[in-house]
Amino acid sequence: MVATPKMMGQRIKRKEDPRFITGTGKYVDDIKLVGMLHAALLRSDHARARIKRIDVSKARALPGVVAVFTGKDLEGKIGTVPTAAQNAEGNHWLAGVKLNVPPQPVIAIDKVNFVGQNVAVAVATDPYIAHDALDAIEVEFEDLPVVIDVEKAAEPGSPVIHEEFGSNLAFHLPGGPSPEAIEKVEQLFKEADHTASFRFDNQRLVPVAMETRGVLADYDVGRESLTVWSSTQIPHIARTVLSMVLPMPENRIRFIAPDVGGSFGSKLNIYPEEFLIPYLAKTLGKPVKWIEKRRENFTSTTHGRGQMQYVDIAFNKDGTWLACKLKLLNDMGAYLQLLTPGIGNFTLIMFTGVYKLEAICFEQLGAFTNKVATDAYRGAGRPEATMVAEKVMDVIARETGLDPTEVRRKNFLTEFPATTPSGMTYDSGDYSKALDKAMELVNYKQLRAEQKQARTEGRLMGIGVSSFLDVCGFGPSSVPPPGGGWWEASTVKVEPTGTVTVLTGISPHGQGQETTFAQIAADELGVPMDSVRVLHSDTDVVPYGNDTYGSRGQAVGGEALMMSIGKVKDKAKQFAAHMLDAQPENMEYANGEIFVKGEPSRKVTLGEVAYAAYDFSWKGPGTAPADLEPGLEATSRFEPTNFTYPFGTFICALDIDADTGEVEIKKFVAVSDCGNVINPLIVDGQVHGGIVQGLAQTLFEEVVYDENGQLITGELTEYAVPKAHMVRNFETYHTVTPTPVNSLGAKGIGESGTIGATACVFNAVMDALAPLGIKHLDMPFKPHKVWNAIQQAKA
Amino acid sequence: MGVKISVEVNGVGQQSEVEPRLLLVHYLREDLGLTGTHVGCETSMCGACTILLDGQAVKSCTLFAVQAEGCKVTTIEDLKKDGTYHPIQEGFWEEHGLQCGFCTPGMILSAYDLLSRNKNPSEEEIRHGLEGNLCRCTGYQHIVNAVQSAARKMRG
Numbered sequence: 035m036v037a038t039p040k041m042m043g044q045r046i047k048r049k050e051d052p053r054f055i056t057g058t059g060k061y062v063d064d065i066k067l068v069g070m071l072h073a074a075l076l077r078s079d080h081a082r083a084r085i086k087r088i089d090v091s092k093a094r095a096l097p098g099v100v101a102v103f104t105g106k107d108l109e110g111k112i113g114t115v116p117t118a119a120q121n122a123e124g125n126h127w128l129a130g131v132k133l134n135v136p137p138q139p140v141i142a143i144d145k146v147n148f149v150g151q152n153v154a155v156a157v158a159t160d161p162y163i164a165h166d167a168l169d170a171i172e173v174e175f176e177d178l179p180v181v182i183d184v185e186k187a188a189e190p191g192s193p194v195i196h197e198e199f200g201s202n203l204a205f206h207l208p209g210g211p212s213p214e215a216i217e218k219v220e221q222l223f224k225e226a227d228h229t230a231s232f233r234f235d236n237q238r239l240v241p242v243a244m245e246t247r248g249v250l251a252d253y254d255v256g257r258e259s260l261t262v263w264s265s266t267q268i269p270h271i272a273r274t275v276l277s278m279v280l281p282m283p284e285n286r287i288r289f290i291a292p293d294v295g296g297s298f299g300s301k302l303n304i305y306p307e308e309f310l311i312p313y314l315a316k317t318l319g320k321p322v323k324w325i326e327k328r329r330e331n332f333t334s335t336t337h338g339r340g341q342m343q344y345v346d347i348a349f350n351k352d353g354t355w356l357a358c359k360l361k362l363l364n365d366m367g368a369y370l371q372l373l374t375p376g377i378g379n380f381t382l383i384m385f386t387g388v389y390k391l392e393a394i395c396f397e398q399l400g401a402f403t404n405k406v407a408t409d410a411y412r413g414a415g416r417p418e419a420t421m422v423a424e425k426v427m428d429v430i431a432r433e434t435g436l437d438p439t440e441v442r443r444k445n446f447l448t449e450f451p452a453t454t455p456s457g458m459t460y461d462s463g464d465y466s467k468a469l470d471k472a473m474e475l476v477n478y479k480q481l482r483a484e485q486k487q488a489r490t491e492g493r494l495m496g497i498g499v500s501s502f503l504d505v506c507g508f509g510p511s512s513v514p515p516p517g518g519g520w521w522e523a524s525t526v527k528v529e530p531t532g533t534v535t536v537l538t539g540i541s542p543h544g545q546g547q548e549t550t551f552a553q554i555a556a557d558e559l560g561v562p563m564d565s566v567r568v569l570h571s572d573t574d575v576v577p578y579g580n581d582t583y584g585s586r587g588q589a590v591g592g593e594a595l596m597m598s599i600g601k602v603k604d605k606a607k608q609f610a611a612h613m614l615d616a617q618p619e620n621m622e623y624a625n626g627e628i629f630v631k632g633e634p635s636r637k638v639t640l641g642e643v644a645y646a647a648y649d650f651s652w653k654g655p656g657t658a659p660a661d662l663e664p665g666l667e668a669t670s671r672f673e674p675t676n677f678t679y680p681f682g683t684f685i686c687a688l689d690i691d692a693d694t695g696e697v698e699i700k701k702f703v704a705v706s707d708c709g710n711v712i713n714p715l716i717v718d719g720q721v722h723g724g725i726v727q728g729l730a731q732t733l734f735e736e737v738v739y740d741e742n743g744q745l746i747t748g749e750l751t752e753y754a755v756p757k758a759h760m761v762r763n764f765e766t767y768h769t770v771t772p773t774p775v776n777s778l779g780a781k782g783i784g785e786s787g788t789i790g791a792t793a794c795v796f797n798a799v800m801d802a803l804a805p806l807g808i809k810h811l812d813m814p815f816k817p818h819k820v821w822n823a824i825q826q827a828k829a
Numbered sequence: 830m831g832v833k834i835s836v837e838v839n840g841v842g843q844q845s846e847v848e849p850r851l852l853l854v855h856y857l858r859e860d861l862g863l864t865g866t867h868v869g870c871e872t873s874m875c876g877a878c879t880i881l882l883d884g885q886a887v888k889s890c891t892l893f894a895v896q897a898e899g900c901k902v903t904t905i906e907d908l909k910k911d912g913t914y915h916p917i918q919e920g921f922w923e924e925h926g927l928q929c930g931f932c933t934p935g936m937i938l939s940a941y942d943l944l945s946r947n948k949n950p951s952e953e954e955i956r957h958g959l960e961g962n963l964c965r966c967t968g969y970q971h972i973v974n975a976v977q978s979a980a981r982k983m984r985g
Contacts, residue, residue, distance in 0.1 A: 047922050054930025055918040055937065057865015057905030064864035162850065244869050244877060244931040244965050295867070295931025296965050328870040544929030544966050715925045722968030723928065750874035750963070758969040759956040787968075 041553035041563055045715040048549040049563075059293040062248035062265050067321040070250075071100055073311060074164035075324070076154040076171055077333060078146035081182070081404040081743020082195065083175035085144050085153065093156055093170040098163035101318060102156045102171070105141035112313050113279035114138050115306050117370040128379040129207040129398060136196040136402070138369040140306035140313075146175070147195060147368035148406050149745055150333025152306055157314055157322060180404045180743045184342060184365040188401040195368060195402045204366050204375055204400035210382070211395070211456060218393040219348075222357035226348035230429050235812040236418045238340040238365065238737035239730075240747070241411050242755050245295020246326035247335055249307050251315035259286040262312050266291050267301045268581040269541055273573050275304050276312060287312075291571035294543030298727070299410030300335050301543075302583045303372045332748045337737055338411020340365035341378060341418050349430050353441040360385055360422060361397040367407035373414075374407050375400045380415025380505070383456045387423030388465045388503045388681055389445040394455040404743045410583065412727055413504075413785045417792050420502040424793035427499075428800065432809075437482075438797070439473060442501045451676075458505065459513075460679045461773045461781075468705045468769050469501055472683040475767055476703040481687050489805055494690040494824075498798025499683065502790035506585035506782040507678035507775060521673035522590040523577040526555065526598040528606070528666040530648040532641030534559060534566045536598075539579010540591035541571040545720070545784060547587050550712040551595055554778070558599045559640060560626030577669055585680070585782030588712060593776035594672035601668030609643045609666070612659040678773045678781035682706035684725070684794040690802045695821025697733055697799060699762055706786050707769045710779035714768070717783050721766050724787020730756050732795040736814050754814075803827075834898045838863070839907035847894045854878045856894035857904060865905035865934045869963070876962030879935035880904050886942035888961070905934035908941075916982040917941055917975070926975030928966035936962045940976045948984055950976070 053059045090102040115138040119127055126133040141152040156167035179193035186192055187202040195202055209216055223229055243265075250263040260282060266272055273289035276282070294301065307324055315322045326335070344361040364378040382396050427445070431438040443466060452460040472478075481497050488495040511519035523539035536551050552566040559566075569575055579591070607621035610628035614621075620631045629637035647666040658664075686702040704721055711717050734754035738746040747753040772779025792813075799815050800808070806827035811819065831846035838861060847856055857863045857880070869877030871890050878890040881903035908915040917940050920926065927933040936959065943950060943958035950958060955976045956969065964972060 047925065050930070051922045051927060054927055054933045055905075055914070055921050056909050057863070057934045059930050060864075061867070061931065063858075063868070162848070242965055244875060244929065244963060245867070246869070293930065296929040298965070325868075328872065328875075546928070719925050719928055719967055719971055722970045723966045724968070726968035727965070749872055750870050751872055755963055755965065756969075757961075757963060758959045758972065759953075761969060763952070763970050763973070764968070 041556045042712050044713065046549060046553060046713055048546050049552055050546060050548045061245055061293045061295055062250055062263050063325045065250055065263055065292065067252055070321040070323055071157050071159060071318065072161040072164045073155055073157045073314060073322050073324040074161065074168050075152050075330065076168045077330060078142065078149055078151045078153050080146055080175045080177060081149050081180045082178040083146050084178065085142065085146065085173060086176050087174040088154065089172040090154060093167040096163065096167055096170060098159045099167045100157045100159065102154060102167060103141065104154045105139050105143035108141055109143055112140050112309050115140060115309065115369070116275060116279065117374060118372050119370055119375045126205045126375055128376050129205060131205050131207050133205045133375060134196070134199040134203070135370055140310045148404050149743055150330065150406055155310060157318065182403055182405065182739050182741060182743055184340070184363055184401050184403055187403050188363055188399055195404060202402045204370065204402055207398040209395060209397055215393050215455065216395040219357045219359060219395045222393055223348045226356050227351040228433055229346065229348050230433060231346045232425065232429065232810060234343040234345065234421065234425065236339045236341040236343060236421060237813055238408065239338045239411055239735050240332055240737060240753055241298040241300035241338055243296035243298060243300055246328055246331040247301065247305065247307070248325040249311040250321065250323040251312040252321040253316040253319065255319060259288065260312055260316060261288045261290065263290045263292055264308055265294050265301060267294070267297045267541055267543060267583055269571050269573055270539060270579050270581055272304050272308060276309060279309050280313065288574040291541050291543065297543055298412040299338060299414055299583065302410045303336055329749055332753065333745050334406055336371050336407050336409035338408060339418060340408040341381065343418065343422055345422055345426065347426050347429065351434055353430055353434050353436045353444045355389055355391045355426060355430060355445050357391060357393045358386065358426065359395050362399070364400045365405070365408055366400045366402050367405045368402060369407050371407040371409045374409050377408065377410060377415045381419040383458050384416050384419035384503065384505055385422040386454055386456065387420055388447060388463065388501050389423060390447045391455065405739055412724065412788045416504055416785065417728065417789045420500065420789050421793045421796065424500045424502070424797060428797050432804065438499050439469060439478065442469060442499065459676060461676050461775050462771050463679060463681055464769065464771045465501055465681060468681060468707055469683040471767055471769055472685045472703050472705040475705070475765060476685045476701060478685065494692055494802040496688050496690065496798040496800070496802025498686050498794045498796065498801060500790045500794035500797060501683045502681060502786070502793065504585065504680045504786050504789050505677045506680060506785065507589035507674055508584035508586045510674045510676055513676060520580040520586065520590070521671050522594040523579045523669065523671045524591065524594040524598045525577055525669040526595065526602050526667060528602060528640060528644040530645050532565065532644050534561055536566060536568045536595060537576040538568065538570045538591050538595065539577055540587045541581040542587055543582065545582065545587055546713065546716045547591065550588060550716060551592065553712055554592060554595055555599060558596070560624065561640060585784035588778070588780045589678050589776055589782045590672060590674055592778050592780055594670050596777055597670035597672055598668045601670060602666060605666060605668065606640060606643045608662055609647050609659070610638050612662070613638050613643070613646060674775050676775050678709065678775050680706065680708045680781040680783060680786050682786060682790055684790040686794050686798050688798045688802060690799065690820060692824055695817035695819070695824060697815055697820065699795070702762065702764045704764050704787065704790065705767045705769060706783065707771050708783040708786060709772045709781035710770060711768060712780060718766050720783045721787040722764060724785060725764055725791040726756050726761050728788035728791025729795045731792045732799065732813050733815050734760070832895050834895055836897045836900060836902055838902045839904060849893065849895055851894045852890055853892040853894045853897050854889035857889060863904045863906050867931055867934060869931065874963065876935045876939060877932050879938045879962060881938055881941065884945070886939045905937060908937065917944070917979040919982065920975035920979035924971050924974040924978050926967065926972045932962060932964045936964060936972060940979065943976070944980055944983060949980060
C-alpha cells in the first residue's frame with residue numbers, strides 16, 4: 035500500500051479560494067430571485083425622541099413603491115428582538131442578578147433611543163426607488179434628554195432612558211465571587227508592600243466587516259415555507275430564534291448563510307432586519323432583499339468593547355501580584371442584543387490572565403446609553419481582560435523597578451490544569467516557553483540596550499510585552515461560568531463512488547474550514563483532499579449546529595468531525611470483514627484501505643467498501659450482511675469537557691516622534707500557542723489579521739458620539755480602519771502545547787492576535803512615554819493626543 | 830428617462846439604456862450580472878468595487894454608468910483566461926492573501942494596476958499602492974506576499 039502524504043500540519047492553499055479570486059463567490063447581494071423586491075430602512079437621526087407624527091402617504095404613492103410600514107403598522111404582528119442574556123427567572127444568565135430588558139421592536143413604535151434605529155421600511159421594485167421612498171417619508175420628532183457618557187448614565191440623577199426601570203442600569207452585580215474572597219482580598223491589600231489603582235477606558239469600536247449585513251427572504255406559499263439568506267455567523271441559532279419571534283414552525287424555515295464577507299462578532303447576532311425582511315416576504319408574497327449601507331453598518335450593527343475598568347491591585351516589592359479588585363461598567367447601548375450584557379463576564383473570568391494570584395473580587399454594572407448596542411467583537415471581553423492583566427504587569431514593573439518580562443515570569447501559572455480565583459480551570463500551558471521564544475526572536479536584551487541609548491539621546495522608544503490568554507472552544511455545559519452547552523455536530527458521508535462529503539454545524543466565513551476539515555478527513559480516511567467536500571451554513575443540508583464564534587470551529591467542530599470519521603471507519607471495517615470473510619475486530623484501517631491484521635494483502639479499499647455499502651446485491655441476492663444497515667455515513671455531536679486556553683507572548687518596539695506625536699512600530703514579534711496546528715498558512719493569516727485589529731484599537735480606532743448622540747465616526751471616511759501602509763510585517767512563531775480537551779490537540783486561533791496585540795502596543799507606547807512621567811493615556815494613541823500629552827508633560 | 834450607453838465590458842460590447850443616476854457598479858452587478866465587483870461602502874473608501882476603466886483601477890461605486898460611455902471595463906471575471914489563472918490570482922491563492930474573500934476582487938485589480946505601472950515594487954510601494962483597498966481579515970501581510978509573488982512570476 036502507498037502511504038498518502040499527511041495533509042494536517044501542512045501549509046496547504048485553501049479550497050475556498052478559486053471562487054473568491056475569480057469573483058464567483060456568492061454573498062447575499064449576489065443572489066437574485068424572480069420578482070424580487072428591495073427594502074430600504076429609514077433610520078432615526080435623533081438619539082432619543084418621541085415620534086410625534088409620521089406620514090408615509092407620499093412615499094406609498096411613488097411609482098414602484100410596493101409597501102411602506104411604520105412601527106405602529108407592525109405592532110403586535112412581529113415579536114420583539116430577543117436577547118439570550120436573560121434566563122427564565124428574569125436574571126442575567128451569567129451574573130445571576132436581575133436583568134432589565136427593554137423591549138426592542140423591529141421598527142420603533144413611538145420612541146427612538148439611538149441614531150440608527152429603524153423608523154420605517156419601504157419596499158419597492160428597485161433599490162433606488164426604495165431609497166426615494168425614504169426621502170418622501172415625513173417624521174416629526176420631539177427630542178428628549180440624551181444619555182451618552184456611560185459613567186454619567188450610571189449616576190443617580192441621570193435622565194433615564196427606559197423610564198420603567200427607574201435608572202439606566204441593565205444590571206448590577208454588587209460583589210463577587212464570594213464574601214470570603216472579598217474578605218481575603220481586603221486582607222491581602224492590608225498586608226501587601228504596595229497597592230495601586232487605575233481607571234481604564236476600553237473604548238467602543240466598530241467591527242467593520244467588509245461585507246455589510248444583508249438579508250434576502252423568500253416565502254413559498256404552496257409549501258408554506260420560508261427561505262432566508264443572511265450574512266450571519268449563526269444560521270442555526272438565527273433559525274430557531276426566527277421561528278419563535280415570527281412565529282413560524284422551525285421546520286418550515288430554511289436558513290442559509292451564503293458566503294459571508296467577514297463578521298468578527300458583529301454577525302453573531304439576530305438583528306431587527308432578520309425578522310422584518312422574512313415578515314415582509316411572507317406578507318407581500320414576493321422575495322424581499324435588504325442590503326445594509328455602510329452608514330447603517332456603523333449606526334445600527336453592534337459595536338464592540340465599551341467597557342470602563344476600575345482596577346485596584348496589591349503586590350509585593352519582589353513583583354508578586356497578590357490580589358486584584360476589578361469594577362466593570364459596561365456600556366450596553368440603548369437595547370440588549372443577543373449577548374450584550376454577557377460580554378463583561380468574559381472579562382471577569384479572565385482578568386487574572388496567565389498569572390497566579392491569591393484572591394480577586396469584582397463588581398459589574400451594565401448601563402444603558404442612547405447608542406447602538408454593544409456586543410461581541412473579536413475577543414469579546416478577553417482583549418479587555420488581557421488589557422487589565424498586562425497593564426497590571428507593567429504597573430508592577432514600574433513601581434518595583436523590575437523588568438516587565440521578569441514580573442511576568444515571576445507571576446506565571448506553571449502547573450496545569452490550573453484553577454484560577456475566578457473558578458476557571460486552564461487546560462494546558464507553558465507561558466515561559468512563549469515568553470522565552472518571543473524574547474529570543476525580538477532580541478530583547480539588544481532592544482533594551484537600544485532603548486537606553488535612545489533615551490540618552492532624548493528619543494522616545496518603547497518596548498511592549500503582552501503575555502496574553504484566550505478562553506475559547508465554546509463551550510462545555512459542565513463548566514459553570516460562563517455557561518455553555520455549545521456542542522458541535524458533524525456528518526461524514528462516504529458516497530457509493532468513494533467521494534466524501536463532510537457536513538458541519540459550524541458556519542465559517544473566512545476561517546477556512548472547507549480546507550482544514552478536508553485536511554483532517556483526507557488524513558484520517560486516507561483519501562485525496564480533492565475528493566472531500568465540506569458543506570456548512572445551510573439548515574436544510576447540515577445537522578443542527580452551534581455555528582462559528584469564540585474560536586470554536588476547529589476545537590469543537592473539528593472534534594465532532596473526528597468522531598464521525600471514527601464511526602465511519604468502524605463501519606467500513608465491519609463491511610470489509612464481511613467482504614473478506616474475516617472478523618471485524620481483526621480489521622485494520624490505514625491509508626484508505628481496510629485489511630486483515632497480519633495479512634495486508636487481504637484488503638479492500640474504502641471506495642470498494644463504499645460501493646458495497648450502498649449496493650446490497652453485490653455478492654448476489656441474500657448475501658447482504660444481516661447485521662449491518664446499508665450506507666456509509668455517521669453523525670456525531672461533540673461537547674467538550676472544558677474550554678481551551680490559547681496563549682502566547684507578543685513583543686513590539688516602537689518609536690514616537692515627539693514633534694508630531696506619531697507612533698511608528700519598528701518591530702513586532704508574535705509567538706502564539708494554539709496547540710496543534712492543522713494548517714500553518716491559515717493560522718498565520720488569523721494571527722496577522724487579529725494583530726491588526728488589536729493594534730487598531732490602540733492606535734487608530736474609536737467610536738465618537740457627540741453630546742447629542744450623533745455618531746461622528748459614522749463612515750469609513752471618519753473611522754480609521756487600518757490600511758496596508760499603516761501597518762508593517764509581523765514576525766510570527768508558534769509554540770505547541772496541545773490541549774487535552776480534544777483529540778486534535780487544537781485550541782483555536784481566531785481571536786488570539788487581537789487579544790494579545792492591543793495590550794502589547796499599549797504597553798509599548800506607555801513605555802516610550804515613561805521618561806516624561808506620563809503614567810496613563812486612554813486609547814487610541816492618535817498623534818494629536820500623544821503630542822498634547824508630551825507637551826503637557828514637558829510644560 | 831433612460832440614457833443609451835455603449836461600453837465594452839470584459840471584451841464584449843454592451844449597448845444599454847440606463848438611468849442617469851445608475852452607478853457603474855450597479856450596472857455591472859445588476860444589469861450585466863457581474864457580481865464579482867462588490868459594494869463595501871459607497872464612499873470610495875473601501876475599494877471592494879475596484880475595476881479597470883481603460884486599464885486604470887477606479888472605484889465603480891462613485892462613477893455613474895453613463896460616465897463609462899465609450900470605455901473599456903475589465904472586472905475580476907475577466908482575469909482567468911482559457912482556464913488559466915492570472916499570476917495575481919495565483920499569488921493570492923498560494924500566499925493566502927484572502928480570508929472572507931469580499932475585498933479580494935478589488936484588491937486583485939488594484940494590484941493589477943500597480944504591477945502594470947511598477948514591475949518590481951518594494952513592500953512599501955505595494956502597501957501604498959493598495960492603500961485605497963481595505964481588508965479587515967488578513968492584516969495585509971499575506972496580500973503583500975501575494976503581490977510580490979505575482980510580480981516575480983510576471984517578470985518571468
